Amino acid sequence: MSQPQQVEAAPQLPPIDRTPLRRRRRHAVGVQLACIAVTVFMALPIVLIGLAAVSSHDALNEFPKSLIPSGFSTDTLTSFFRATGTIQALGNSLLVGIYTVFWSLIIGAPAGYALARSAFRGKDIYQVFILLVRALPIVVLSVPLATMFLRLDVYDTVFAVTLVHTTLALPTTVLIxxxxxxxxxxxxxxxxxxxxxxxxxxxxxxxxxxxxxGLAASSIFTFVLSWNEILGATIVTLGHRTLPAQVLTTLDEASTPYRFAGGFALIIPALVFIFVMRRYLVNMWGTTLR
Incomplete structure (x- = not known):
């Protein structure tokens, strides 16, 4: 009788090393926690200012203040917008921001196209030279700007602030x-x-x-830069100031509710503009530059 054939045992595979997978998971969790921490760090002041802006006067005067106000009211915002010059300053800020975005794209986009499509000697040096415009503080240029605008009879106008903000925004617009x-x-x-x-x-x-x-994303940066710029608007205007300049010049004699409402009013338009344009911003980094 023939001997039964012995079945060979299947070779044992080495144990799976799960260390890289665990390391990758820990890295992903760390990135998520870091993003959450940065978001909380940036959003917490905005939330606190917003809560203070919709708090009643009694809640603002409480000590110690609670994280959630004990009373909510629109009196703080109402008194701010009813203050002298607030509505006019808000309109000036919106006009200056829109005009700055328009002129920055009209002038900066063709310059950026030329840099992208043309090769010439000293191209890198020229791009660095463009950034030097931002290296000059507006304080140094304050007296020449005020003198020039007075001679041109454009001092204390929206046009003067638009010129200043367009000059400040052009380097960023050109490079972006x-x-x-x-x-x-x-x-x-x-x-x-x-x-x-x-x-x-x-x-x-x-x-x-x-x-x-990408152009829409560039307009976001330009609008936010124009909206938040204070010093230049304060120097070249007196009676037709933008909202940030108006709030800054009245802080010394302003009440606490006015300050909180002013800070909230300065944040909201920029957030709304970014919210509307966010799709273009995501597309720029997710599609166009891919």
């Missing part, structure tokens, strides 16, 4: 738009020119639509 246009493939523009488009038509019909999310 240059990076946006670099991300748009030049082959698409060349293909459009092969099919009969001129350089201007190819840029308008092909490049600009693809770069629109």
């Amino acid at each position: 738009t240059a990076s946006i246009f670099v991300a748009v493939p030049a082959d698409l523009e060349e293909a459009a020119r092969v099919f009969g488009c001129t350089r201007w038509q190819a840029a308008r019909r092909v490049v600009v639509p693809l770069a629109l999310p």
